[in-house]
Amino acid sequence: xxxxxxxxxxxxxxxxxxxxxxxxNNIATNDYITWYQQFPSQxxxxxxxxxxxxxxxxxxxxxxxxDRKSSTLSLPRVSLSDTAVYYCLVGARTGSARQLTFGxxxxxxxxx
Amino acid sequence: xxxxxxxxxxxxxxxxxxxxxxxxxxxxxxTMYWYKQDSKKFxxxxxxxxxxxxxxxxxxxxxxxxxxxDKAHLNLHINSLELGDxxxxxxxxxxxxxxxxxxxxxxxxTRLTVV
Numbered sequence: 001x002x003x004x005x006x007x008x009x010x011x012x013x014x015x016x017x018x019x020x021x022x023x024x025n026n027i028a029t030n031d032y033i034t035w036y037q038q039f040p041s042q043x044x045x046x047x048x049x050x051x052x053x054x055x056x057x058x059x060x061x062x063x064x065x066x067d068r069k070s071s072t073l074s075l076p077r078v079s080l081s082d083t084a085v086y087y088c089l090v091g092a093r094t095g096s097a098r099q100l101t102f103g104x105x106x107x108x109x110x111x112x
Numbered sequence: 113x114x115x116x117x118x119x120x121x122x123x124x125x126x127x128x129x130x131x132x133x134x135x136x137x138x139x140x141x142x143t144m145y146w147y148k149q150d151s152k153k154f155x156x157x158x159x160x161x162x163x164x165x166x167x168x169x170x171x172x173x174x175x176x177x178x179x180x181x182d183k184a185h186l187n188l189h190i191n192s193l194e195l196g197d198x199x200x201x202x203x204x205x206x207x208x209x210x211x212x213x214x215x216x217x218x219x220x221x222t223r224l225t226v227v
Binding site: 034036041042043044045046049085087091102104105107 | 116147153154155156157202204214215216217218219220221
């Protein structure tokens, strides 16, 4: 099963760019890398997904090196409302089934 | 119109009781999941159902049993509740668990407190 490792916590200030890196050494060939955001008392929410190189949407960018053993979520110009837990997720196969396995998450705190 | 809804949002009950948490999705997804999030925020998968078949069953106590009356519902039944069962339980769904780029949609969670 693909296992992910992320920093437990990060602090940043408003307006800064934040980069959160996730390690996933056992990622499978067909697996995508997905990042979720979770606010207190809410369920996780999809923010971005990628397979290789770089993906960008209106919320974030995702950088994936050629070996795909890690990925970096980049949040441009964070605001206080970006304070949340960010999970790196890699689909893992168990037999013929896929398991959506969450990592421990990174608590991002944005300070004024 | 909520995509994944679960009820109740809060559940307080005594040890030894049996309780159920309901989950419904209106996204037409084939797969539904139950996750448990403990006080340390670790999000662990408990079950997943694909087309009414249990395809993953993590090492959870057999006091926990998922019930899927149809593709849009996956309820969680818990027997003989214990203090350690206190957590937030999340229901989720995705289009096809065997597609590599599947995205999961989560409900708002049910905070279970066993006293």
